[in-house]
Amino acid sequence: MQTKFTYVESQDSRLPYDPRAAFPTQVRQSFDSSLQHLGHIDSYLLHGPRTRRGLTDADVEVWRTMEQLQREGRVRFIGVSNVTADQLTLLCNLAEVKPSFVQNRCFASLGWDRETRKVCELQGVKYQGFSLLTANVAELATPQIRQIAAAHCASVAQVIFRFAMQLGMICLTGTTNPQHMRNDLAVSEFELSDDEVATIEQISG
Secondary structure (H helix, E strand, O other), rough: OEEEEEEOOOOOOOOOOEEEEOOOHHHHHHHHHHHHHHHHOOOOEEEOOOOOOOOOHHHHHHHHHHHHHHHOOOOOOOEEOOHHHHHHHHHHHHHOOOEEEEEEEOOOHHHHHHHHHHHHHHHHOOOEEEEEOOOHHHHOOHHHHOOOOOOOOEEOOHHHHHHHHOOOOEEEOOOHHHHHHHHHHHHHHOOOOOHHHHHHHHOOO
16 A cells, blocks of 8 residues: 655645644654555655755655654655656665655656656666556557557557556556456566667657
8 A cells, every 4th residue: 555745735625634743743644644544554655845856854854754654664665756866866865765666757758757767777766657648648649659559469558558567667557447457467468579669768759
């Protein structure tokens, strides 16, 4: 089970902590609220740094608290979402416990988050990609992608998930449709060639 701590600026009306409290208290209150609802937490993520560039003192306080939660044995893994390559590098350099996961929206137009994935590989962090389909509607409609799908008797969605897996991503997707679930699992039944992977990467620009 994976959940997140979210700063008040990005949180919805169901605020799971006292926004007047210090950040370490907010993190613990949010964690306890999630634990009460979920029953068990394997992975706890910072939903995103507080600013678009760099890391703030608040980010450091939050991360130190998350590290402590892991040391206390309350959660197995900690990580971060919606982070740039530069922010991830900063976090790994200051962390006493490096993030186990990065969870980012993955845009083909931005190179499938290539720079952040490079930092993940260097630092031994697992990359979780989300919105692989919904963030890339135009790219997925190109003739090149459809030709690759046809060559494997697969859907475009299956091709993109397989591509992401071959790049080392953990693909995050959600569906309640049993057939869609079976289709997603079937991506392990074929493999893209190096040329096909390169074609999909080049579509990113």
